[in-house]
Amino acid sequence: MTEQSQKTKKRPSAETGFATRAIHAAQIPDPTTGAVSTPIYQTTTYAQKAVGVHKGYTYSRTGNPTVQVLEDSLAILEKGVGGACFGTGMSAITAVFSLLSQGDHAVVGRVVYGGTPRLCDNILSRFGLKFTYVDTGDLEAVNEAITEKTKLVFIETPANPTLKLTDIKAVSEIKKNAKLVVDNTFLTPALQVPIDLGADITLHSTTKYIEGHNTTVGGAVVLKHKKDHEDLKYLQNAMGLIQSPFNAWLTIRGLKTLDVRMKRHCENAQIIAEYLEGHPKVTKVLYPGLDSFPQASLARRQHSKGHGGMLSFELKGGVKAGMKFASSLSLVTLAENLGAVETMVTHPATMTHAAMSKKARLEAGITDGLIRLSVGIEDPDDLIADLDQAIRKAVS
Ligand SMILES: Cc1ncc(COP(=O)(O)O)c(C=O)c1O
Structure with missing residues (x-):
């Protein structure tokens, strides 16, 4: 690709169709070489010109250009302000619950992937988080379960494996001060955009449809609010919950045909x-x-x-x-x-x-x-x- 054609290549606007955005949204040709396929930046660290003078990347736990392309692509498709990618869907869920503090309460759908209640009951409860499981298809039950200590309402719709649905818009209207988190693994933003329907956070096991070829395990979170995105990125770096550049690259490739x-x-x-x-x-x-x-x-x-x-x-x-x-x-x-x-x-x-x-x-x-x-x-x-x-x- 010539220098000229690289310059004229623009990101598609928000009005373009889903398939166009999935292929092009965050994926412009590599600025250094013009490579059309996002390169795998398989590097631990990045040379600095002088102390603190760098090109936006310092260490690959904190940020990596390949992973960043996947994070930006998913944020565009899920209509959030930013995204964060993780080694597994479970680490994405761990990161989201880690936004809470001791004594906080979360309402969790009764039908969700089995690993989610295992994480809540056997691990996170040891750190003083409290959980109530409800049939989130029953709005009255959701309403009753929410207290002033409820910081998250966590739903999966359609839910694994009964396909039980939760009305995202209706729950967003009764969630009070809690943030609504939707595990969107089953439908993906190709079929359902929870943030458009009132969710604050949407997450994926990218292991499933997003990557789609049985070649990786991975997770992703997209956030509607800037402060939540900043908090999650801080947490991702501090807890070391990241995705590898190679898995991100395979997932970017999968995303193009989603x-x-x-x-x-x-x-x-x-x-x-x-x-x-x-x-x-x-x-x-x-x-x-x-x-x-x-x-x-x-x-x-x-x-x-x-x-x-x-x-x-x-x-x-x-x-x-x-x-x-x-x-x-x-x-x-x-x-x-x-x-x-x-x-x-x-x-x-x-x-x-x-x-x-x-x-x-x-x-x-x-x-x-x-x-x-x-x-x-x-x-x-x-x-x-x-x-x-x-x-x-x-x-x-
Ligand atoms: C709906 C859903 N969410 C989260 C997960 C956890 O994802 P992972 O296996 O990538 O950790 C799964 C796994 O099957 C799932 O089905």
Whole structure:
């Protein structure tokens, strides 16, 4: 690229479409070389011309140009003032809860990724933080749980793995002085922008759809308020909760195709949800795009462009049939992840949500027979053929 064309290359404006922003928003050609792909700045430190005279980077725990591009890209897509990236989704969640102080209280959705209540109950509670779990789909329950000590309301919508929804706008209107945090891992900003709906903080396990190819674990937080962004960046450096330049680079690459991937995930999931719903050996299907979904009208209102690639279902024959089904699949992989191009199946009770007590799991609707499917972007006919043969083996 010539010097001239580098100069004329501008960042797209906020009015451009999502796909354009995902590719270009924070990713201008490298100022030093013109490299179109953001370089991996694999460096610990940065030479200073004189003491305190540097180009904005001093040490890679404090800041790294590759990671910064990912942080800026996500902040633009999630409509916040700034972002911060982390080594895992759990470290992103740890960082957000670390904004609280001893004695502070948080209201947490009853149905969230199992690692979140494990972090709250077994670790953060030791530092004097208090938690109340509520069905955040029930606004009265949320309202009742919020006290003057409540600093955060933490929700996941759709929630893992029951797909239970929370009305983000309605919760933002009753949250009083608390900050509303939305784990947006399942839909991504391609389908839902929580800050637009009233959230203060949005976060991701970028391990899932954002990176999308089963190659990294990572996390990200985007903040609506400048002070929260400053506090989180301080905390990130002080606690050392960072992401590596290589993982950030892979995630930037994934982000560029997020829009097309999410469209295909939605299309495939709708086809498979309808197939499962019509199958005589299937007793229950949970997918927000089905008319039978208990919160179908909220789904249509809140999900601007689609309902995502996640669904859960139960087979006739419960746990035993579910186990046999999971091990009879051949194209679909039995694995503990979601949101990648490959279709994956999980048994939440023994895998992703095994850290929860049985009582808490059942209260959250995570029955022993529930099977979670992360629908990938393969040809849907091939997926259906695989599901079909596995159901036939599992349920006689
Ligand atoms: C919705 C959600 N949030 C957070 C996490 C934690 O992310 P990570 O595994 O990247 O630490 C997960 C992991 O499955 C998740 O599903």
